Amino acid sequence: MARQDVASMLAVALIVGAFASAPTSVQSIGVCYGVIGNNLPSRSEVVQLYRSKGITDMRIYFADGQALSALRNSGIGLIIDVGNDQLGSIAASASNAAGWVKDNVQRYQGLTIKYITAGNEVQGGDTRNIVPAIRNLNAALSAVGLGGIKVSTAIRFDAVANSFPPSAGVFAQSYITDVARLLASTGAPLLANIYPYFAYRDNPRDIQLNYATFRPGTTVRDDNNGLTYTCLFDAMVDAVHAALEKAGAPGVRVVVSESGWPSAGGFGASADNARAYNQGLIDHVGGGTPKRRGALETYIFAMFDENQKTGIETEKHFGLFRPDKSPAYAIRF
Incomplete structure (x- = not known):
């Protein structure tokens, strides 16, 4: 989960079964499962915890063989990331893509794979690998009868420029337009990592905490289209929707592949704010956004605090659960 400075993009106006199968339905809420810690429960315990809490979907950040084995026949819908370090190889060679599919999809019977993500928040020159990687993975999946698994990529929010008002959203670089059209x-969705926390942290003078955490009290109107926003999350997601329209891909669905709030480690990071945000997210996304009504598939970051994450201290404190599987704060799915 790479961090970004999103404050510059938010205007002052924000004050106010055989092998793997595609799922038969879309649930609204999943949880990302990161493993950058030395004190986390076993993969099988984690799968049991997901099931016991009624969490129906999971995102993993690499093709983790232990996790994939534990997920067999669990019924949990799955996003599998192709690591950024592998993207160039898969983009360069159809046979490399076929080998990845064989090793990480075909060999694990009983998985319910929803999406394969060709890179997470890819930056710089590596962005040129996204489209050919998606094409090669699509071909590899189709060749073995698994074309129902959709392949996409996950973008950072700063891939969108002019994000306020939401209707002004446009992709900042041309490569994302190519991705969107592909x-x-x-029929695959665009995955987007959406973090109101970082926007609030970087601009608390102009962004109200209640607006960032699904608490009532602030209303923002988009004068371009007349839509009204009561939470920053909706405004950010609808900026992605607007950018897709401008890219000539209005029918592409958005999946929020990461969203969360830290419970410690920095400004605005507290258990109370994290609970308000994540419970608000769970309760909210079933209705979609002002621009796109209907369930918005969303993945909370993250299942556990990860004590070996690098970067700023908040990175270690996004977990819904502690490593001993106790809740970091009260949450209801």
């Missing part, structure tokens, strides 16, 4: 042709 996704439109395959």
Whole structure:
């Protein structure tokens, strides 16, 4: 989960079964499962915890063989990331993509794979690998009868420029337009990592805490289209929707592949704020956004605090659960 400075993009106006199968339905809430810690429960315990809490979907950040084995026949819908370090190889060679599919999809019977993500928050020159990697993975999946698994990529929010008002959203770089048009042709969604926390942290003078955490009290109107926003999350997601429209891909669905709030380690990071945000997110996304009504598939970051995460201290404190599997704060799925 790379961090970014999103404050510059938010205007002052924000004050106010055989092998793997595609799922038969879309649930609204999943949870990301990161493993950058030396004190985390076993993969099988984690799968049991997901099931006991009624969490229906999971995102993993690499093809973790232990996790994939534990997930067999669990019924949990799954996003599997192709690591950024592997993206160039898969983009360069159809046979490399086929080998990845064989090793990480075909060999694990009983998985319910929803999406394969060709890179997470890819930056710089590596962005040129996204489209060919998606094409090669699509071909590899189709060749073995698994074309129902959709392939996409996960973008940072700063891939969108002019994000306020939401209707002004446009992709900042041309490569995302190419990605969007490819996704439109395959029926895959665009995955986007959406973090109101970082926008609030970087601009608390102009962004109200209640607006950032699904608490009532602030209303923002988009004068371009007349839509009204009561939470920053909706405004950010609808900026992605607007950017897709401008890219010529209005039918591409958005999946929020990460969203969360830290419970410690920095400004605005507290158990109370994290609980308010994540419970608000769970309760909210079933209705979609002002621009796109209907369930918005969303993945909370993250299942556990990860004590070996690098970077700023808050990175270690996004977990819904502590490593001993006790709740970090009260949460209801």
